[in-house]
Amino acid sequence: MIVQGGELKASRGEPARPNFQHKPPINNAIDRLRSSNRDLVRASMFRDTNNLGRWYSPPDRSARGRVRLWPRTPTPPGDNLVEEAAAIEAETAAEWPRALPDPAALDPAARAALAAAVDQLRGRGEEFADRVLALVRRRVPGHAALGSEDIRSCARRFLDVVLAELAVPRAPGAALRETLADFAGERVARGIPAEVLALAYRWGSRAMLALMDEAGAAAGLPPVLLLAAHDSTWEFTHEAAGIFARVQREQALERVRFDAERRAAFAAGVLGGTLPAEHIGHDARLFGLAPQARHVALAARTTSEAETESLRLAVAGALRLPADRLLLARVGAVLGFIAPRAPDAVTGHLVAAGPALPLDRLGTGFGEAVLALETARRFAMTGLVRLSSLGPRPLVLADPLTAGGLAARHLAALDGPGRSSEEIERTTRFHLECDQDVREVARRLAVHPNTVRYRVGRFQELTDLDLRRTEDLVTAWWLLNRRRA
Known part of the structure; x- marks a missing residue:
């Protein structure tokens, strides 16, 4: 054979x-x-x-x-x-696809035949719409939900665009691409997959080419022109499939973005205390949350999208949750999370956890988490922190006016130039952190215990604060940690 x-x-x-x-x-x-x-x-x-x-x-x-x-x-x-x-x-010896000829190169007879074929095709628009409808009903089950007039209208619209290109003549171009993108956007939004659209387009192209053959034969259209029209049409079906797939992908991404925006808006409203309780109760179920169940607000700071994503994955991993189920939002400069519970630990990040509260009161818990976060940042802490575990440290951030007055009164002598003042201040701060255990301070600073005693004594002389008195001890601890922060 x-x-x-x-x-x-x-x-x-x-x-x-x-x-x-x-x-x-x-x-x-x-x-x-x-x-x-x-x-x-x-x-x-x-x-x-x-x-x-x-x-x-x-x-x-x-x-x-x-x-x-x-x-x-x-x-x-x-x-x-x-x-x-x-x-x-x-x-026909040239490589496929054959290009449509330059209009200027067509002889008068060919131009007349082309014009006659285009006119005949325009006059058979309803017949073309009927053919497409019959093919789609028989060959494209995915279009069963579409009305007959809807399909016929789309067929007529595509025929008008193709005839406008053929009359020039030129291969399908920007006008058809724009029409296809609009068509795909409307169809995909109605739930019709891109592969169904591509199948319907191929059958529509077949019906159009069959009609074009009939009109071309009646008008005496040169075969080379007709074959080139066939080539360009079938070649464009591949591009059409790509357009349909691209539009479907863009709409899918848009839905993801829209869902992410809704989730972020809900989380921001709950954590910021701006969402009314009745709205919280209604919207919580949309995101898989039980309104009356207790949740924990988490707070953290990030400086880049990459760091935010890393933190999101770390928190989700610590909670053993899928990352896409974790609700988070930026509230001011702080990144907040709504978690079902506080994680046991978060490695490599500073995260503050508030108390467990119902969703309509979680804004209060987020406020506590933010205070714990800012305090821990001032003390260069890392990992998971809670306000209850920070002791009096949050007081370091309170009442800046009073703190400024006390610092001017007691610490002015330490602000002079020289390394000795820095060593005295640092040694005294360690002395207070180590519960005034001289040997532990000496071990940490790698100095002799007598050096520690000398520096602490010198601090008391310069600041007029007696660390044997409770009031002076509290004042020294507050001012030193505030300066450190």
Whole structure:
């Protein structure tokens, strides 16, 4: 079996049929020949495919069900068909896809035929819409939910755009791409997948090309122009599928962004205390939260999107939750989380946890978490912190006016130049942190215990604060830690 220019399809009891890729007129002619119950042995490509039936001979009984196709016939039956076959073969020798010719290169007869074909196609718009509707109903189950007039209207709109391009003539361009993008946006929003749209577009293209073949034959359209229109149309079906997929992907991303914005707005309203209780009760269930269940507000600070994502994953991992189920939002400069419970630990980040409270009171808990966070930051702490575990440290941030007055009164002598003042201040702060254990302070600072005693004594002389008195001890601790923060 020899087949040139196409693939051969056959089965038991079914005559063989050659399938020429990108040559629908030839395929249609072969189908017409087969329907006349004739056996095709040789066929050559030439302009008038309606006369393809003249190119046949009795079947070879020794090769039942086989078809032998040749790009040219060595023994033509006469007339000028050899010249026609050679001409069309020369015209179709170029690589696919064939480009539509330059309008300026068309002779007057070709331009007139093109205009006549376009006019005829415009006049058959309703027929085209009916054909597309029938094909879609039969071949595209995914369009079952669409109304008939909806499908017909889209078919007419696409035909108008394609005819505007063909009248020039030029390959489908920006106008068709824009129409396809708008069409895909509307269809995808209605739940029709991109692959269903691509299938419907291919069937619509097939109906349009069949109608174009009929109009082209009636108007005497040059075959090379018709074949180029076929090529550009089928080539564009691949681009159309890409447009449909892109629009579907963009809408999916938009839904994700919209959902993320809704989740962030809810979290910000709850943590910031700006969302009314009735709204919290209604919206909480949308995000998988029980309104009356106790939740924990978490607070943290990040300086980049990458750090925010790293923190989100760390908190979700500590809570053993999917990261996309964790509600978070920025409230001012602080990143807040709504968690079902406080994590046991968060490695590599500073996170503050508030008390467990119902959602409508979680704003109060978030305020405590923010205070704990800011305090822990001043003390260069890391990991998970709670306000209750910070002791009097939050007082360091309180009452700046009073603190400023006390610092001017007691610590002014330590503000002079020189390394000794810094060493005295640092040693005294360690002395208070270590519960005035001289040996522990000496070990941490790698100095002799007597050095510690000397520096602490010198601090008391310079500041006029006696660390044996409770009031002076509290004042010294407050001022030193505030300066450190």
